[in-house]
Amino acid sequence: MALVGCGSGVPSASVSNEDLSRRVDTSDGWIRSRTGIGARRVSGPGEPLTALATQAAAAALAHAGWRAEDLDLILLATSSPDDLFGTAPLVQGQLGAVNAVAFDLTAACSGFLFALITAGQYIAAGSVRRALVIGADQLSRWVDWDDRGTCVLFGDGAGAVAVEACAPEATGLLGFRMRSDGSRNACLTLAQTDEQQPLLDGLTSQRGGFAAIQMNGQEVYKFAVREVPAILAELLESTGTAPAELDWLLLHQANQRILDAVAERFAVPRERVLSNLAAYGNTSAATIPLMLDEAVRDGRVQPGQLLGSSGFGAGLSWGAALLRWSGPGAATSPEA
Numbered sequence: 466m467a468l469v470g471c472g473s474g475v476p477s478a479s480v481s482n483e484d485l486s487r488r489v490d491t492s493d494g495w496i497r498s499r500t501g502i503g504a505r506r507v508s509g510p511g512e513p514l515t516a517l518a519t520q521a522a523a524a525a526l527a528h529a530g531w532r533a534e535d536l537d538l539i540l541l542a543t544s545s546p547d548d549l550f551g552t553a554p555l556v557q558g559q560l561g562a563v564n565a566v567a568f569d570l571t572a573a574c575s576g577f578l579f580a581l582i583t584a585g586q587y588i589a590a591g592s593v594r595r596a597l598v599i600g601a602d603q604l605s606r607w608v609d610w611d612d613r614g615t616c617v618l619f620g621d622g623a624g625a626v627a628v629e630a631c632a633p634e635a636t637g638l639l640g641f642r643m644r645s646d647g648s649r650n651a652c653l654t655l656a657q658t659d660e661q662q663p664l665l666d667g668l669t670s671q672r673g674g675f676a677a678i679q680m681n682g683q684e685v686y687k688f689a690v691r692e693v694p695a696i697l698a699e700l701l702e703s704t705g706t707a708p709a710e711l712d713w714l715l716l717h718q719a720n721q722r723i724l725d726a727v728a729e730r731f732a733v734p735r736e737r738v739l740s741n742l743a744a745y746g747n748t749s750a751a752t753i754p755l756m757l758d759e760a761v762r763d764g765r766v767q768p769g770q771l772l773g774s775s776g777f778g779a780g781l782s783w784g785a786a787l788l789r790w791s792g793p794g795a796a797t798s799p800e801a
């Protein structure tokens with residue numbers, strides 16, 4: 466599968482650290498020094514997830530030079546759907562991608578990478594030729610804006626990547642690894658509330674609804690700085706890739722200190738570690754495609770370049786992929 470187009474969509478309202486310090490007991494200095502975050506985008510009532518995801522998807526389609534009817538598959542990685550029955554079909558409908566099957570995939574901050582790998586499997590199997598992989602989240606709906614331990618970290622956004630079948634030697638997915646550890650689920654949750662409703666005599670059912678994000682920040686931090694270098698090291702070894710061959714590290718944007726720790730472990734210079742945390746914070750499933758889109762559009766990421774990517778977060782879940790960016794107009798032919 467070749468990566469041939471990208472796009473993004475973010476809400477217009479930006480909330481700075483100074484803005485937040487008027488609501489909770491925090492400061493720009495604390496947030497920047499602990500996380501690297503300076504601001505985050507927050508969606509208003511008229512900006513559903515579907516709108517952000519569709520904007521990103523339409524931009525990726527235009528970048529790839531495709532028509533919506535050309536799509537066979539739309540995968541939407543999200544943990545904050547507009548509709549629990551699935552938001553991807555809403556995106557498909559708004560795009561007019563009449564030939565595409567569309568469904569959601571939930572793996573929190575690993576979601577985009579897991580969805581990209583999943584699309585790669587459909588394409589490798591020959592059942593899909595062209596797909597859009599979208600990562601989109603609106604965690605602003607689910608943070609407790611009075612909890613300074615979490616509300617400073619997250620923001621809203623969407624990113625999308627267009628992928629298509631190609632000759633095996635041109636593949637943009639050179640290897641991958643995926644992991645889950647549900648025994649550590651309690652470290653980071655967006656869980657059902659335990660509210661009950663009487664139904665019939667002797668029968669009570671549960672009422673649907675979710676509690677705000679709960680996080681053990683120190684445990685999540687330790688998890689990330691241990692597991693991300695380990696899974697990337699495994700991936701590089703299994704693909705016979707030296708860290709020096711990577712043009713870019715494209716990591717989930719959770720915390721600048723995590724990015725720095727991973728870069729140090731592989732002796733990747735800071736200028737080759739992509740980061741836009743300062744402007745967007747942690748947009749969950751959106752961080753990787755949002756970052757890729759920015760770096761492709763400003764010319765940092767060039768066709769043919771190699772990217773070491775890793776997503777990690779709630780689940781707990783984590784994964785890594787060795788990617789090559791092809792860009793629009795890459796010569797393609799069906800996968801072998």
Ligand code: COA
Pocket residue numbers: 490491492495496499500574613614615617618680681682683685686719720747777778779
């Ligand atoms: N502003 C000011 N002080 C804050 C604060 C904020 N926004 N949030 C927490 N604090 C305070 C705490 O209350 C605590 O105060 P105390 O010592 O008086 O009890 C102090 O800062 C230290 O808290 P601690 O939680 O130990 O801070 P930390 O150095 O671990 O940094 C995180 C907190 C959240 C920045 C850090 O743990 C982290 O980045 N974890 C990973 C989170 C993440 O990336 N999650 C998403 C993964 S996908």
